Amino acid sequence: MLMDAHVHIALNGLFNRRSWKASPIERKTQWIREIFKQYKMRNISILRDGGDGIFASRLAREIAPSEGIIYKSPIYALYRKGFYGSFLGKPVDGLDSFKEEFKSLLEYRPDHLKIVLTGIVNFEKYGDVGATTFTLDEMKYMVEWAKDCGLPVMVHANGREGVGRAVKAGVNTIEHGYLISEAELYGMAERGIVWVPTLAPLGNILASEDGRFEKEREVIQRVYEGQVENLKKALEIGVKVALGSDAGAYLVGHGSGLLDEVEHFERAGLKRGDIERMCLENGAKALQLKDFEINPGIIR
Numbered sequence: 289m290l291m292d293a294h295v296h297i298a299l300n301g302l303f304n305r306r307s308w309k310a311s312p313i314e315r316k317t318q319w320i321r322e323i324f325k326q327y328k329m330r331n332i333s334i335l336r337d338g339g340d341g342i343f344a345s346r347l348a349r350e351i352a353p354s355e356g357i358i359y360k361s362p363i364y365a366l367y368r369k370g371f372y373g374s375f376l377g378k379p380v381d382g383l384d385s386f387k388e389e390f391k392s393l394l395e396y397r398p399d400h401l402k403i404v405l406t407g408i409v410n411f412e413k414y415g416d417v418g419a420t421t422f423t424l425d426e427m428k429y430m431v432e433w434a435k436d437c438g439l440p441v442m443v444h445a446n447g448r449e450g451v452g453r454a455v456k457a458g459v460n461t462i463e464h465g466y467l468i469s470e471a472e473l474y475g476m477a478e479r480g481i482v483w484v485p486t487l488a489p490l491g492n493i494l495a496s497e498d499g500r501f502e503k504e505r506e507v508i509q510r511v512y513e514g515q516v517e518n519l520k521k522a523l524e525i526g527v528k529v530a531l532g533s534d535a536g537a538y539l540v541g542h543g544s545g546l547l548d549e550v551e552h553f554e555r556a557g558l559k560r561g562d563i564e565r566m567c568l569e570n571g572a573k574a575l576q577l578k579d580f581e582i583n584p585g586i587i588r
């Protein structure tokens with residue numbers, strides 16, 4: 289059994305925002321089941337979603353038990369108004385706005401809080417990941433609120449500044465974490481933060497013949513190689529690393545994406561058995577799965 293600790297079920301080749309909104313529940317259910325099939329045929333039965341703005345992951349979570357899948361959803365992510373993240377969730381602008389949005393979010397019973405703290409890796413400019421959009425105080429506040437409500441905090445962050453801030457705020461998992469240094473890795477190790485390095489989005493572009501990012505290839509290669517080096521360092525240092533494919537991203541398929549991620553981990557010199565063990569053990573930590581959830585004898 290495998291686990292993908294970072295997927296976006298709303299991003300896929302079957303539907304988009306428009307067709308989703310225009311379709312009846314039967315059609316939506318069919319689409320979700322179709323995507324689940326891609327996971328099940330590869331023995332991937334535990335998924336954690338990173339959020340969307342159309343409630344697709346909410347429906348997926350409802351359907352999951354009937355497909356024998358454990359599915360954790362933040363429902364939608366929270367991002368800073370005016371910055372990256374609009375297709376992943378809802379904007380907040382300061383703490384009052386967070387409190388209000390968080391209150392509405394809780395009504396949907398999210399499994400974790402997803403915060404988008406920085407932008408994504410800029411393929412045109414090495415080192416650029418956009419702005420770090422919440423202050424340390426704001427981060428601490430949001431993390432505390434979530435933890436008071438029993439929710440782990442999943443944070444999208446790239447770059448030293450953003451990841452450093454997420455570490456200081458005491459989040460549970462850091463997603464992507466491209467372009468960071470040893471200091472941030474030590475921080476994660478010390479605080480027991482799980483790192484999900486999502487190698488597939490960049491690695492799959494490099495592995496393909498795809499011409500879309502021809503001009504950006506050099507930057508992508510450099511950033512990817514840095515990530516592989518950091519992965520090696522992280523494991524030496526004792527960071528808990530989990531596997532998440534970012535399925536739904538460009539060239540990262542549902543189901544196949546996790547197997548790509550495993551291959552990228554192999555490129556970092558890891559053995560298959562160790563990767564699969566990390567995938568389950570650290571993934572379970574990322575999802576805060578209880579023993580009874582993961583024990584197949586008890587799964588309904």
Ligand SMILES: [Zn+2]
Nearest residue numbers: 294296338534
């Ligand atoms: Zn993501």
